[in-house]
Amino acid sequence: MRFGVEFKPLNDFAIRAGTANNPSRFSAGFGVAVNLFSVDYAFFTHNDLGLTHQFSFSVHIDKKEDKQPPETEPVVATQASESSEETPEATQAAKEDREIEKIDINNATIDELETLPGIGEKLAQAIVRFREQNGRFDQVEDLVKVPGIGEKKLEKIIDKIFVRKISRK
Missing domain, CATH: 1.10.150.320 (Photosystem II 12 kDa extrinsic protein)
Structure with a gap:
């Protein structure tokens, strides 16, 4: 079984902690994201491997299709006159x-x-x-x-x- 939690006190900063059994271990870490880049650090305990540090640096590339924004202008409504005959x-x-x-x-x-x-x-x-x-x-x-x-x-x-x-x- 695994259990973990992430706390984000700021939009670009996260604190993480987790535990697991089989093998029994505990982890804690943090992550910082700035624009397309993120840096993560984690500390693990492990029965057989001892203490482990993990560091990662990531670049997030978004592969969205190019979408052209609609070429529109704002609509301005006008009040029609109440004349019964319009030429x-x-x-x-x-x-x-x-x-x-x-x-x-x-x-x-x-x-x-x-x-x-x-x-x-x-x-x-x-x-x-x-x-x-x-x-x-x-x-x-x-x-x-x-x-x-x-x-x-x-x-x-x-x-x-x-x-x-x-x-x-």
């Missing part, structure tokens, strides 16, 4: 004035695309149709290949859209 011009002006989250044009729904300035239902449908027929957009500038989107329309929305890169392994 298309007023609706469009409100749409252009509102700050929105950046939209990944490869995954956006028709409703999401319609939140972009100058993009109505028909143009949003055309973008989705183009994407389904031709595959993912490689860059935001590829949007001009969609019928109905020219350089001027792209200029209005380019800072509100992005293309998430897919890593190929």
